[in-house]
Amino acid sequence: MTRGDGSAAVSPLADERKRVLAAFEDLGDESLTGPVIFRRTYERLTDAEPADRREAGTKPGDQSLLYPALHSLEADWMVHASWVSDSNGVRHRTYRKRRLLPQRLVGTLRS
Amino acid sequence: MIGLLLLVVGGGAYLIASVALVRRSERRLGTGPDESGSPVALGQTGAAEISAFLDRMAAELRLPVADVAEVRAELADHLADSIASLEAEGFDMETAIREALGRLGPPAELGRQLRAAHQSTRRLLAGAGGGVFAAGGGFVLGYLGGMVLAILGVVAVSAVVALLAALGIHIPSILANDNGATVNSLLYATTLALAAAIATRYAVRTSAGLSRRAPRTVATFWAVAGALVFGWLAIFGMRGPQSWPGVAVELCIPVIAVASAFVRIERPMPHVGRWALIVAATSLVVLSLGVFAISGSSTSGSSTSGGALPSLVVCSEPDQSTSCGPDLHFDTVAPMAPAAWLPEGTFTGGGWGSDPASGGTRVDDTIGGQALSNWTDLRFEAWHGLPIDEPGPGGIDTRYSAPFAVQPAVLNGNDLTAVFHFERLRDVGSWCVVLTAVGPDGHRYRLDDGGGGSSYFNGSAWDWLTAPQ
Numbered sequence: 001m002t003r004g005d006g007s008a009a010v011s012p013l014a015d016e017r018k019r020v021l022a023a024f025e026d027l028g029d030e031s032l033t034g035p036v037i038f039r040r041t042y043e044r045l046t047d048a049e050p051a052d053r054r055e056a057g058t059k060p061g062d063q064s065l066l067y068p069a070l071h072s073l074e075a076d077w078m079v080h081a082s083w084v085s086d087s088n089g090v091r092h093r094t095y096r097k098r099r100l101l102p103q104r105l106v107g108t109l110r111s
Numbered sequence: 112m113i114g115l116l117l118l119v120v121g122g123g124a125y126l127i128a129s130v131a132l133v134r135r136s137e138r139r140l141g142t143g144p145d146e147s148g149s150p151v152a153l154g155q156t157g158a159a160e161i162s163a164f165l166d167r168m169a170a171e172l173r174l175p176v177a178d179v180a181e182v183r184a185e186l187a188d189h190l191a192d193s194i195a196s197l198e199a200e201g202f203d204m205e206t207a208i209r210e211a212l213g214r215l216g217p218p219a220e221l222g223r224q225l226r227a228a229h230q231s232t233r234r235l236l237a238g239a240g241g242g243v244f245a246a247g248g249g250f251v252l253g254y255l256g257g258m259v260l261a262i263l264g265v266v267a268v269s270a271v272v273a274l275l276a277a278l279g280i281h282i283p284s285i286l287a288n289d290n291g292a293t294v295n296s297l298l299y300a301t302t303l304a305l306a307a308a309i310a311t312r313y314a315v316r317t318s319a320g321l322s323r324r325a326p327r328t329v330a331t332f333w334a335v336a337g338a339l340v341f342g343w344l345a346i347f348g349m350r351g352p353q354s355w356p357g358v359a360v361e362l363c364i365p366v367i368a369v370a371s372a373f374v375r376i377e378r379p380m381p382h383v384g385r386w387a388l389i390v391a392a393t394s395l396v397v398l399s400l401g402v403f404a405i406s407g408s409s410t411s412g413s414s415t416s417g418g419a420l421p422s423l424v425v426c427s428e429p430d431q432s433t434s435c436g437p438d439l440h441f442d443t444v445a446p447m448a449p450a451a452w453l454p455e456g457t458f459t460g461g462g463w464g465s466d467p468a469s470g471g472t473r474v475d476d477t478i479g480g481q482a483l484s485n486w487t488d489l490r491f492e493a494w495h496g497l498p499i500d501e502p503g504p505g506g507i508d509t510r511y512s513a514p515f516a517v518q519p520a521v522l523n524g525n526d527l528t529a530v531f532h533f534e535r536l537r538d539v540g541s542w543c544v545v546l547t548a549v550g551p552d553g554h555r556y557r558l559d560d561g562g563g564g565s566s567y568f569n570g571s572a573w574d575w576l577t578a579p580q
Binding site for chain 2: 069090092
């Protein structure tokens with residue numbers, strides 16, 4: 001399972017990192033699991049213009065770079081990962097974008 | 112006093128910080144957090160297929176145990192979610208599993224990508240820095256622990272010796288022959304070996320945890336670094352009393368550093384708890400106070416003993432052909448100079464002491480107005496002496512037929528001086544220094560019977576190995 005034809009994506013992992021970071025937009029301090037992040041990136045991609053989709057070079061449903069991208073973002077301190085339990089007691093690994101200032105403070109400053 | 116306070120507070124903070132860093136890394140290298148348990152609950156067929164996929168992926172990870180467990184748990188959770196979504200879309204169970212696994216790509220490639228993501232350059236640098244930091248803390252802890260063990264060992268041996276003495280069994284003192292150099296050097300060397308071993312192990316475990324690498328993959332670097340740094344310290348850096356057993360242990364320290372980097376390195380380090388830190392900090396305070404007290408009461412670290420600048424043995428016999436008082440066997444060196452060539456009062460004083468510039472032993476004789484034109488090749492000869500700290504008159508040890516060190520006598524004003532480095536010679540012990548010269552008849556004579564003392568080796572292991580006998 002490869003990602004793209006190689007002509008558009010010189011660094012597929014870098015592209016995936018950008019898409020993953022974009023999935024955190026407008027979220028505040030909310031944490032997301034890997035599958036949710038994937039669904040958000042997929043929705044953004046399907047919402048995009050066909051030309052942009054071709055440029056992205058992704059095959060629908062391809063998740064091969066999702067976790068390498070998430071883990072490299074975590075290693076670079078761009079996202080924070082933690083384990084949380086759901087209502088059934090099952091633990092999931094969640095990610096949240098690291099911010100220089102708390103989102104609430106940013107909102108207050110903007111207002 | 113402020114410096115001491117800063118040392119204690121700073122040293123304690125450093126120790127606590129380094130132990131905290133090691134413990135943090137240990138958690139990463141351990142069996143993983145509780146949350147690493149697989150949340151997947153599938154049928155037997157699906158679980159086996161997923162487990163095989165995760166095994167192939169994990170084989171390429173080569174990460175610390177906790178990271179592998181986390182990645183496995185996270186991907187298992189992802190697959191469970193993905194399979195449930197696909198089943199909701201109408202796929203049957205087997206097709207959903209195959210599709211979900213296929214979307215993640217080849218497991219080996221996924222494992223390699225995840226390893227590259229974890230083992231970033233930033234984490235490698237953090238691991239290197241953290242390893243050095245932890246090694247420093249481990250060295251201090253190991254050194255303090257070694258000293259505590261050494262003190263306990265000395266107390267235990269002393270108790271056994273006292274018990275045996277009470278029972279009428281007397282063991283010869285191992286301190287008498289060399290002023291305790293053997294015991295001291297052995298204690299220093301074993302303490303340093305323990306410190307080097309703990310420091311190297313701390314460095315490997317900490318850098319592995321921080322850089323997300325298996326301990327064995329970073330062990331080679333730390334083994335080489337530990338062997339070089341601690342080997343240099345043991346062989347060239349640490350100066351003090353030496354003996355063959357101590358030097359043998361010091362020569363083994365590079366090997367000990369390498370072994371501590373590799374042998375059972377996957378096993379967790381012993382837990383350093385609160386009490387260990389309290390004992391270490393207390394030891395640091397006590398030792399600092401001890402060093403402070405010693406440095407305040409002593410201005411010289413010379414290993415030479417025998418009294419400060421003792422007077423020369425002045426002979427009052429008219430013909431000066433015999434030694435005064437008891438026979439100190441000075442004639443073993445050379446006959447005394449005839450009075451015709453060396454009138455009484457030629458030398459008015461002299462002695463020996465520590466030479467501040469070189470750390471050696473400076474001997475000198477003061478000339479009292481008489482010329483020494485009759486004499487050539489003036490030199491100070493150092494001969495092995497009878498033990499000065501044992502009963503008896505002392506003097507030259509007649510078992511030796513030649514001096515063990517000779518230095519030309521240099522005239523400085525009215526003083527004939529020379530500097531000996533007894534502290535760089537092995538097994539010197541008691542010594543006598545005698546001024547000799549060649550007379551008009553071509554024979555060598557004693558001009559003045561100098562003082563005596565005792566010196567013990569003080570230098571590095573390399574100095575010991577290369578020292579003349």
